[in-house]
Amino acid sequence: MSAFGHFSYWITMFLLAAGLYIVIARGHLVKKLVGLSIFQTSVYLLYIAPGKLVGGTAPIISDKFTVYSNPLPHVLILTAIVVGIATLALGLALVVRIREAYGSAEEDEILAQDERAARDARAT
């Protein structure tokens, strides 16, 4: 039971690591943002999973039930989801601007252009 009892955490950690890997390893900025949202959803799971009680029900008070899951993480994560979509929208707007300024949304090409510009500035 003790090994299985931490299974939900391990799923969370796997999603966290996968999101981090996508953010670091993938070059396209839109894909980086998808990775960032995976990272975020793993945090939702990290908060929600400990609040669950087996045999409990959703925290809507009724005479028929006595055991409820923990409502506080649900509230915090509701806020986190909405803030997450706001930051995603802002990030995508930045990506669109970067694409217009550099003509590319690939990290390599943007860095190469920056280096070229810095070298030119030093040469003149």
Add this chain to the structure above:
Amino acid sequence: MMAVVTVAIAVQGNLFAVVVLGSIYSFLMATALVALDAVDVAMTEASVGAGISTVLLLGALHLVRGEEQKPRGRPWLPLAASVVMAGVLVYGTFGLPGFSDAGAPIHQHVVPRYLNDAVRETGVPNVVTAVLASYRGYDTLGETTVVFTAGAGVIALLRRRRRDRRDGDVR
């Protein structure tokens, strides 16, 4: 299943497929949240995560016009970093209480009061709503501030672009 979709997102090069897989991922996450009794969060995740964010990503993809991403070499260093971080975190989970442990600290502090008194104090049977709108109303006010700021930022970024284009036309 969620793990499979995540790996597919990581290896998939076609960005349109990545966005669609991201939507599937959000629906799976919403299903998992229903199983964890978090019905309000699941509803929000299904509408916001699978709905609005997919629309935003597709819109951005249309503006960026980058359907295919280039394959990258040398993925080993980020992979190693991620695996090491996951290993450290899994080691850390052994110090946490197990799944569905009623004696865990998370169930001891303010939550019994919310569950016992929320109906009497706020008149709302759904405790999540009661906490969100009443006990932690200032949190929700802060959240709307964040959303407003983000919306203002998006408008500022995208409006400048349209004006630049119009100036370019004049010249």
